[in-house]
Amino acid sequence: MLLPVIISFTNSLMTEREIGLNYDLIGQMTNAAAGGKDAFVNLKLIPDWVSLEQYYAVLIATPNYLNMFWNSVYMVALIIAGQVIVGALAAYAFAKLRFRGRDRMFFVYLLAMLMPFQVTLVPNYIVADYLGLLNRASAIILPGVFGAFGVFMLRQFMLSIPNAYVEAAYMDGAGHFRIFHRIIIPLIKPGFAALVVLLFVDYWNMVEQPLVFLEDDFKQPLSVYLSVVQQEARGVEFAASVFYMLPMVLLFLYAEKYFIEGVQMSGIKG
Amino acid sequence: MFRKIMRRHSVVAIWFLAPSVLGFLVFYLIPFAMGVKYSFMDRPNDGSFVGLANYKALLHSESFRKAAKNTFLFTLGGVPITIALSLSLALLLNQSIYLRNWLRTAYVMPLVVPVASVVLIWQVLFDWNGAVNSWLHGLGVSRTDWMKSEWARGVLAVVYAWKNIGYDIILFLAGLQHIPRDYYETADLEGAGSLHKLTRITLVYLTPTLFFVVLMGLISSFRIFRETYLIAGDYPHDSIYMLQHYMNNMFLSLDMQKLTSAAAVMVVCMLVLVSGMFALERRFTKDLD
Numbered sequence: 001m002l003l004p005v006i007i008s009f010t011n012s013l014m015t016e017r018e019i020g021l022n023y024d025l026i027g028q029m030t031n032a033a034a035g036g037k038d039a040f041v042n043l044k045l046i047p048d049w050v051s052l053e054q055y056y057a058v059l060i061a062t063p064n065y066l067n068m069f070w071n072s073v074y075m076v077a078l079i080i081a082g083q084v085i086v087g088a089l090a091a092y093a094f095a096k097l098r099f100r101g102r103d104r105m106f107f108v109y110l111l112a113m114l115m116p117f118q119v120t121l122v123p124n125y126i127v128a129d130y131l132g133l134l135n136r137a138s139a140i141i142l143p144g145v146f147g148a149f150g151v152f153m154l155r156q157f158m159l160s161i162p163n164a165y166v167e168a169a170y171m172d173g174a175g176h177f178r179i180f181h182r183i184i185i186p187l188i189k190p191g192f193a194a195l196v197v198l199l200f201v202d203y204w205n206m207v208e209q210p211l212v213f214l215e216d217d218f219k220q221p222l223s224v225y226l227s228v229v230q231q232e233a234r235g236v237e238f239a240a241s242v243f244y245m246l247p248m249v250l251l252f253l254y255a256e257k258y259f260i261e262g263v264q265m266s267g268i269k270g
Numbered sequence: 271m272f273r274k275i276m277r278r279h280s281v282v283a284i285w286f287l288a289p290s291v292l293g294f295l296v297f298y299l300i301p302f303a304m305g306v307k308y309s310f311m312d313r314p315n316d317g318s319f320v321g322l323a324n325y326k327a328l329l330h331s332e333s334f335r336k337a338a339k340n341t342f343l344f345t346l347g348g349v350p351i352t353i354a355l356s357l358s359l360a361l362l363l364n365q366s367i368y369l370r371n372w373l374r375t376a377y378v379m380p381l382v383v384p385v386a387s388v389v390l391i392w393q394v395l396f397d398w399n400g401a402v403n404s405w406l407h408g409l410g411v412s413r414t415d416w417m418k419s420e421w422a423r424g425v426l427a428v429v430y431a432w433k434n435i436g437y438d439i440i441l442f443l444a445g446l447q448h449i450p451r452d453y454y455e456t457a458d459l460e461g462a463g464s465l466h467k468l469t470r471i472t473l474v475y476l477t478p479t480l481f482f483v484v485l486m487g488l489i490s491s492f493r494i495f496r497e498t499y500l501i502a503g504d505y506p507h508d509s510i511y512m513l514q515h516y517m518n519n520m521f522l523s524l525d526m527q528k529l530t531s532a533a534a535v536m537v538v539c540m541l542v543l544v545s546g547m548f549a550l551e552r553r554f555t556k557d558l559d
Contacts, residue, residue, distance in 0.1 A: 001376045001432065004391040005383055090290035099280040107544075112298050114485070114540055116492040118517035119533040122308070122526050123301030146293030149489075156482075176282045197382070205385045207496055208518070226386040241387035252382040256375065263437065264444030267482045 008245065012054055012238035014047040054239030064218075064225065065240060072221035073247075075137055076203045079144035080196055087150025087195070088188075092180050094151065095158035096166050106155070113148035117208050128213060139213040144203060150195055156266045157191035158184060193255050194262025204248055302537070309531035324527040325535070334532060337516035340509060344426065344494070349487040352431045353438060353480070360442035361472075374443075377436030389500040396425050417502055422510045430494050438483050445479030446472070477554045484547065 058065050093099070094106050124143065125134075133139035161184065169179045210224050217225075222244055226237075252259065309324050311317035328334050359377070363370055395401050396416035403413035416425050453471050462470070473480075495514040498506055504519060505511070513536060520529035 001436075002379060004388045005379065007391055007394075008387060086290045086293065089286045093283040093286035097279040097283045097286065099283040102283075108299070109294070110485075111537065111540055111544065112294070112302075114488055114492070114544065115537065116495065116514050118514045118521075118529075119536060120298060120301040120305060121517065121521055121533075122529055123304035124297065126304065127296065127301050142293070143297040146290060146297050148294070148298070151290060176286070180286075201382055202493075205496060207386075207499070212521070223384065223386050237390050241384075241390060245384055245387045248382045248384060249379075252379070256378075260374070260378070260440055263440045267441035267444050267479045268448050 005245070005249075008238055008241050010047060012242045013050045013052070014238070015051045015053050018047060054236050055243070057236045058239045058243055062236075065222070065243070067218060068220055068222040068225045069243070071137070071219060072204060072223065075141055075144075075221055076200060078141045079147075079203050080199045082141070082145030083147050083150040083199060084154075084192060084195060086145055087147075088154050088185070088192075089180075090151045091154035091158055092176075092184060095155045096163070096179075096184070097176070109148040109151055113152050121212065125212065134213060135215045135219070137214070137219065140206070140209045143209075147199075149199070149202075153195045153198070153266060154188065154191055157188040157262075160265060160268065161187050190258050190262035190265055192262070193258035194266060197252060197255055197259045200248060200251060302533075305530040306534050308526055309534050312527070324531040328528055328531045328535070331528065333511070333519075334516055334528070336508060337511050337513045338535075340423075340511055341513040344423065344430075344510075344512070345488065345491045347423075348427045348430045348494070349484065349491050351427065352434050353483055353487060355431060356435045356438035356483075357442055357476075359435065360439045360446060363439065364443060364446045374436070374440065377439050379436065380433050381437050385496045386500060389497065392425070392429060392497070392501055418507050420509050422502070422507045426494060426498060426510055429497050430491065434487065434490050437486065441479055441483050441486075442476065445476045449475045474554070477551065481547065481551045485544075488543075 094102060094109075128134050128139040133142070165183055165187075166179055169183055170176075174182070205223055206221065207223050210220050214220055226240055226244055308317075310319055310321065312320045312323070363373060393400070397403075398413065398415045398418075400416070402416065407413060414421055416422065449471065453475075454467060457467050457471060492514070495512050498510050498512060499515070499518075502510065504515065504522075506515070513532065517529050517532055520526075520532070
């Protein structure tokens with residue numbers, strides 16, 4: 001399970017030359033008929049020479065990486081913050097309030113959550129154009145903020161809080177905003193942790209949206225750049241990968257306890 | 271009394287829902303409705319109504335049928351296999367406490383490893399000259415071109431399972447720990463075999479968890495497109511050409527009619543699928559409480 005992570009890390013410490021020697025064959029067809037031998041790539045775990053050459057190339061020699069890294073960071077941070085707030089409010093209505101058409105409405109949210117991005121690609125593009133958002137980060141951030149996943153997950157957690165708590169507080173004269181703020185929010189903290197990690201995973205990886213909505217290369221997030229660079233410079237890829245992986249792995253290790261607790265809570269109550 | 275509560279709730283609900291519903295309308299529902307409208311026209315701008323012509327053309331399109339079949343097959347195969355695998359692992363982990371937390375972390379880790387970071391590894395492993403072929407060669411088995419043959423589907427399933435197994439395991443472990451011990455004790459007293467206990471107690475009480483796992487599995491099975499796209503590009507091997515490839519390529523070739531009607535078809539399919547799941551879940555959990 002951990003092999004790909006380990007390979008990325010150890011290979012990121014190899015020299016450019018060693019990477020070249022090991023992986024030159026990728027993408028080439030060398031069969032006996034074409035004159036080649038039974039040649040294979042050389043998947044090695046331990047570098048011959050430990051070197052920070054790749055990291056130098058990524059972090060210092062190519063400022064692009066840091067720029068795109070920053071693009072990734074602020075887009076993802078705004079999406080997460082927005083979706084958590086908007087989602088929590090809506091989830092409260094769906095989980096703890098009774099109103100007409102609630103279940104049908106929630107079903108629409110559920111369907112929207114399951115759809116891949118391509119389904120609303122064209123009209124989304126037109127809407128973004130109409131609102132003047134094209135080629136701006138907000139064309140990606142705003143749809144992200146209103147994504148249905150946050151509503152779904154947080155509703156799941158709120159369902160597991162007994163209605164009696166809410167009713168008791170209501171009898172004591174607390175308004176719904178007060179109940180939401182004082183009772184619900186503190187109780188679903190693990191839910192927030194799980195949601196933040198999952199959203200981070202999803203949006204840190206986004207490729208399709210920025211490719212469609214952002215024209216300028218310097219506005220792209222790192223995920224897009226990384227998928228382009230793969231073809232060009234194999235040597236620095238590993239370092240770029242590790243650099244790109246790091247925030248997620250660190251966030252996960254930091255929040256693991258809460259994340260797992262949160263995920264567990266989400267799956268019990270149907 | 272109930273009426274009054276309803277009305278009071280409705281007013282409050284509007285405030286709680288307003289931000290979400292407004293954004294949802296602008297960025298999801300209205301775009302989707304526009305898409306459906308386009309799917310009945312011959313051009314997006316000042317087109318005329320052509321009825322089901324676009325849908326007919328879509329269903330006759332070779333590449334759409336291929337894409338739909340692949341997406342369907344992948345979801346139908348990959349999701350259940352991953353779920354079965356993670357359920358078995360969860361049952362195992364539920365038994366032995368030894369190394370459990372450590373193993374759990376190792377299983378969940380792939381979930382947080384960014385797609386683009388590991389694409390390279392998949393290439394190194396499954397290329398014609400890749401490491402897997404090299405290992406096979408060592409065992410005297412002739413090499414396979416994994417990504418450019420029917421095997422590509424299998425490779426994709428492996429990638430999907432690798433990524434999602436940990437998440438499902440956590441969910442199942444939680445579900446398992448919520449089944450009251452005495453059910454098993456009673457079953458033991460009545461002399462029930464372990465297979466009986468598995469099907470009559472464990473699986474029945476895992477239904478709500480299973481439902482959630484399937485939903486999450488569906489979402490992530492559509493996400494596998496990213497991996498496919500990054501490994502194999504716009505036109506991968508036939509067996510892994512997905513609906514999203516089709517839609518992307520229609521977008522690039524500016525064929526909005528096919529794209530929007532494909533989207534509508536997909537939504538209808540999901541509607542049927544999810545409604546079916548809800549109906550099934552209700553039947554299974556009816557006698558739980």
